[in-house]
Amino acid sequence: MINISRLAHYQRQDLKNLMLLLQEFVITYKDNKVKINYQSRPVILFLSTLVATAGFGAYFTVRNILTKYNEYVLNKRLARPALIRQSSTILKNGSREIFIPKGKNKVSRIIIPKPNLDQYAADKYLYKNFIINQEIQSQQRGTIFSSKFLSQLAIIWRILIPKFYCKNTSLLLSQCFFLLMRTWLSLLVAKLDGQIVKNLIAANGRKFSRDLIYWLLIAFPASYTNAAIKYLDSRLSLGFRTNLTRYIHDMYLDKVMAYYKISLNTNDIQNIDQYITNDVAKFCDTLSGLFSSMGKPFIDLIFFSVYLRDNLGTGAIIGIFANYFLTAALLRRATPAFGKLSSRRTHLEGAYFNDQLNLMTNCEEIGFYKGSIIEKAKLQESFQNLMSHVNKEINISFPYSILEDYVLKYTWSAWGYIFAGLPVFLDEIWPAQDKPDTKADKKAVAANERQNMRQFIINKRLMLSLADAGSRLMYSIKDVNQLTGYTDRVFNLLTNLHKVHSPRYNFGSALGFSDIHGTIQNNYNDGIRFEKISVIIPSSLGSENEPLVENLNFQVSHNKNLLILGSNGCGKTSIARIIAGLWPLYRGLLSKPNDDDIFYLPQKTYFTTGNLRDQIIYPYTYNDILEMGYNDDFLYHILREVKLEYLLKREGNFNVVKDWKDVFSGGEKQRMSIARVLFKNPKLVILDESTNAVSTDVEDYLFELLQKKKITFITLSHRPLLMKYHDFILEIEEDSSWKFHDLTSEENLKSIDNEINEIEDKLAQVDKWEKRKSDIEKYLDGKYEDIAIESSIELPAPLTSQNCSR
Structure with missing residues (x-):
């Protein structure tokens, strides 16, 4: 049991002693006024920080005022x-x-x-040369200072800081300035700490109070410096990500359609959305954080080593750094491959995210198929792969963390205490046989002890800071390893983007060397022409892959409509992909109109995020149609022409925002795509199964509407009934052969007339065939005599058991 009364007595005694101490300090403070030296470093730093803060505040205030004024003028305009x-x-x-x-x-x-497109063309050779050099040179075992990592980072650095006079350069230089400032302030704080301890031991209240005020004053610029480093770290990461993302978008989303080509190149890169969003962000955060996590310890090592060398001697500094290098070598040998582990983890996270995205995108179809169980199995498999890798990372990191923590925190701190105490142990003021007899000698001994205590406090603080700097430098090995993994993934993304960005990109070569020998002639005003073109699926085999259709050779003149007819998988859509430039033209000559004069309607209609108006005018924006002179009345007229005007009553107005792919039916989606054609009003439109979800009467109406608008169209379909709307037909057989017919020629018209006559003759014999069917049914029912009398047709003998046995 605790004696409550005794505990209360001790508390009252401690409180009494504390009051006596404070009373003595107040008396000392009254007798000795505290004098502040306004030319001292803490005061100057404090005042400078205030002035700098006021200057930055005034600058940002003026800039915000100017920004708001410019926005006001812009809104008014x-x-x-x-x-x-x-x-x-x-x-x-x-x-x-x-x-x-x-x-x-x-x-x-x-x-x-x-964007400087010439710069992208020049940068392409940097990535090609890197791959060639890596194939020639042997891979180094180290992951931190390997030539591969440094070469990749040097190439990407040209994107992060494209020129010296840019915003990121100023941010980086500012960060270096504040890193130096923080190290210098740490040195001043260490000296001030030793002085405060010395005054406290000497019971000098006046100097103690003065130094305490200095401490509070210098704390403001020190805190300002730490906050500025964190701020610049975030701003630098944002600047890096902005430059890198814009560089990627300029290649990824341009007229070359690299976003489509890279989706076919799944052998080199998968889940590209993971690369562009997650990997780029982590790469920029890790790289910008590395400047502070490595720069500050490195600067501390230099500053503190120079100062300690004067106090401890060169030998002690050599011993300290020898310890650092030995432990660094030990930790480097024991460090796992964190870069590869991080890269693998990011890949598995992307695969798991992609499975989740697939489930959300196709939830309705999966629901119809009742596919919850198999989708759950897929998700569990990808999640289990991720968790297994995470467990592996945890198990690998555990023993390394023990070794790292023991060496960096405790071993280095112990050596710091040893080297900091050397001046105290070695400095013998009085010989062993001499003893201080006089009061003056005793005061000198006491003063020297206080001075030694002050120096020990300073040395100890600097040694611990030095050990902390070295430990943080060693801890940053993990950051460098992680940066190695992120750099490799970002570099892989940029390499593949440069490969597919080439108009003559070949899927079969690691460096993108081309075996594409086809020629595309744009601005062809006399229709469309195919000369000895082979339709080949892009793959690693390149032009050696088996063609879907071989040696296409035909021409369709202007204002003539073409029907490409064939079964599913014969290569109809592949021809449209070649015309659109999605697939490479390996062989032959393609002559076509300008790309701005061609409009494509794919099998699956795409609906963008936005309102009803955006679905009609896609891929244009509202600002574009206003500059064209169009308005909502014009769009309503288009909806009436495709018989979708009821959507305004059903949905409300043009400004309603919904998930339109789930709102429209199959027929409405296809009529909305025809509405886009009417808005675009191109010279040529390619329809890929664009009317197979509407009724026959609506299909007739839509084709007649296109003919009325004098829009030339190429239709890809498997329905021969669409021939009546076309002038030419290209029939693709399953054996890669093809036939081209001119439906307007006299020969084809005669063949069509003959076919019509044959059909009419067959229709004339329908009654006779119906009578024959009726007789057979009666015969099967056993009415043999009635059939023979009525039809006078010789029928086979009735079935008997003997006949059946035979």
């Missing part, structure tokens, strides 16, 4: 609905002007410079 703020416009100098909404009737204007 652009007196349009807020809906256009999401659009973008190409300026005369090639830059892109983007309007971003910032609230009700407010807009912000952002200018993105025009």
